[in-house]
Amino acid sequence: MKKSLFLSMLIALFSPIALGADKVTTVPVHFAKGASNAQLKGTFGGYDSIEYTLSAKAGQRMTVKISGSSNANFNVFAPGSKPGEAEALGSGSVGTDWSGALPASGEYRVQVFQMRASARRGEKVPHTISIAIE
Structure with missing residues (x-):
């Protein structure tokens, strides 16, 4: 009984939540009817990140622009690829x-x-991202 309690405590101690794991927020991107682009605002801080997800077809062209905090950076990942x-x-x-x-x-x-x-330094990153598909 003591072994299982000890093991449970170790697992809880070293879980991602206990270690202060980075928070990844997923935000689906939806275009307004008839539109081919969307603009979204967000904020995160520290090692956290935001993943904007959208469906697109092979051969289409995507354009991504970001403004706001000079600390805002982005990566684009193809289907099946993860950061x-x-x-x-x-x-x-x-x-x-x-x-x-x-x-x-x-x-x-x-x-x-x-x-x-x-x-x-835990800096906050307010940003506006614009994603267009043509």
């Missing part, structure tokens, strides 16, 4: 947009994050 597990299809930051032809049909992820130096 931390695969190479980004493209990336950008405030003043550096990304545009490219999409290689596959499916759900794309646009991960918005900040670099480690400002994340370590």
Whole structure:
């Protein structure tokens, strides 16, 4: 009985929540009827991030622009690819947009994050992201 209690306490102690794991917020992107672009506002801080998700088809062209905090950066991931597990299809930051032809049909992820130096300081990153599909 004591062994299982000890094991449970160890698991709880080293769980992602106990370790202060980074929070990833997923936000689905929806275009208004007849529109081919959307603009969304968000804020996060520290090592947290936001993943904007949207469906697109192979051969379409995606353009991503971000404004707001100079700490706002983004990566674009193709269907089946995830941040931390695969190479980004493209990336950008405030003043550096990304545009490219999409290689596959499916759900794309646009991960918005900040670099480690400002994340370590716990800085907040208010931003506006614009995503267009043509």
